[in-house]
Amino acid sequence: MKKHKGIYFLIFSFFIGVIFVLLVYSGLWLKFTLGLKTISWWSWFVYLIFAFYLTLTLHELGHFFAFYFQKIKLRAIYLTIFVFYKTKKGWRFTIKPKLWVLFGGLVVPDMDPIEDEETYQDISVKFSKALIAAPIVTISFLVITILTFILTYILSTNSQWIGFMTLFTLYVILLSTLYIYTFKLSNQMFYGDFVAYEKIKTDPIFRFVQLNQYLSFGLKERKYSTFMWEKSKILIKENDIKRDAFYMTLLMTYLEGIIYEQMKPDLDIDLKLNKVPLASFARVEHGLIALYDICLYHYFLGNVEKAYQLLEQIEKRQGTKINERIKVYFNKKTKHVIHIQYDQEFLDDKKNYPAEQSWIFAPIMDIYEDMETLHKPLEFKLYESLVDLSVNDEEEIKKSDISLVK
Known part of the structure; x- marks a missing residue:
């Protein structure tokens, strides 16, 4: 293996040497050195900022115009700290x-709003095209920049232009390579293009x-779908229970429709909810939030004992790595909503709300808009159990009285 590596290194070195000789012999190397000498030290930083924002803007415009040409209206475009919004x-x-x-x-x-299957499928196709459009723009711009750089070296005699194209092309190659690398990355919260x-x-x-999330950003007044x-x-119903953020978000969409919009619960799903792996869900953030929603769901349907028991188990098993602010907020909110304790003052303070990443969308939506609904206590459900207080034997009554005194 080491022998092969040595051979590859020699072949690579040979081609580099050949290219260098050709550049020197043709006079292009002199153009290169003279061009770089025209660049002042501070220009290196300026060109980097320029290349970064140009490549980023072109990439995002790829998404933007893909939506636009497919007749999907646009709400906002973010370019790092700069936000254009409608x-x-x-x-x-x-x-x-x-x-x-x-x-x-x-x-x-x-x-x-999406109100039928045909529209849902149509929007899905348009979204997929908009997602792939930006990487195509990024790769196309990289190729155009490299070709322009080559033509500049061959045809131009302007040292300043050659110097600019050299440094600019270098930055575009580095940034585009980084973008292309991130297109392939993914985790629970981030998915490359x-x-x-x-x-x-x-x-x-x-x-x-994804579609349900973007529906909430619509400029028109939101109506429940x-x-x-x-x-x-x-x-x-079609999928097994999973411990990933997307399945848990799907589950919460269903639960909140029942709790806050009075949708009719499904018996098959109710059976599935009883099989949710509590210990596994409670270890991750989205799972913990979903469990609290299941707790509200049981209480809303009148299963008070089950709701209380689940709440107790959640408190014992919640993951130690979950943000403490999230744990405190959802615990207090749930207890307040199902009438265990009164925490209105805590819930009214927006500083206690774990906005997490939702603050990113503050320019286009009120992230606290639904707080009043979410914090409103559910209709009180009576929690009672029958106790047989009839005792026939006077001796037993005396014994019970004595035991109570003890």
């Missing part, structure tokens, strides 16, 4: 320094959660 009065611009954490961009469509493109075509749960709730019910 309101009822037209487009606006704002700067949010905190958005540096994105270290990238984001395009948000302005979707109309290539991965998302494949999943939205092949994974029905991923597709549903019975079609999307019915869709969530079908998907839960």
Whole structure:
């Protein structure tokens, strides 16, 4: 193996040497050195910023125009700290320094409600095309930049232009390579464009959660979609219980439709809920939140004892790595809603709300809009059990009295 590596190194070195000789012999190497000498030290940083925002903007415009040409309206485009967003009065611009954490961009469509299967499938196809459009733009721009760089070296005699194209091309290659690498990455919360493109075509749960999320960003007044709730019910029945964030989000969509929109529960899903792996769910953030929703679900349906028992188990088994703020908020909120303790003051304080990543969308939506509904106590359910207080024997009555005194 080491022998082969040595051979590869020699072959690579040979080709580098040949290319260098050709560049020197043709005079192109002199052009290269003279071009770099025209670049001042501070220009290296300026060109990097320019290349970063140009490649990022072109990438996000790939998403943007893919939506636009497919007749899906747009709500916002994020370019790191710069946000262009649409309101009822037209487009606006704002700067949010905190958005540096994105270290990238984001395009948000302005979707109309989905009320039938045909529209749902049509939007799914359009989304997949919009996802793949941006990587195509990024790769195309990389190829165009390299070709322009080669032509510049061959045809131009302007040292400053050669110097600029050299440094600019270098940055575009590095940044585009980084982008292409991230297109293939994924975890529980992040999916690169290539991965998302494949999943939205092949994974029905991923597709549903993505579309349902973007529906909440619509500029029109939000109305509850019975079609999307019915869709969530079908998907839960068709798929086994999973411990990933998308399945848990799907489950919460179904549960919240029953709790807050009075949708009719499904008996088959009710049986599935009894088989949810509590210990496994309680170890992760989305699983813990889903368990609290299941607790509310049981209480709403009048299964008070089951709700109380589940709440007690959640408190014992919740994962130690979950953000403490999330654990405190959902515990207090659940106890308040099912009449165990009164925490209105705590819940009214927006600082206690674990916004997590939702603050990113603050320019286009009120992330606290639903708090009043979510914090409103559910209709009180009587929790009682029958106790036989009839004792026939006076001796037994005396014994019981003595035991009570002790």
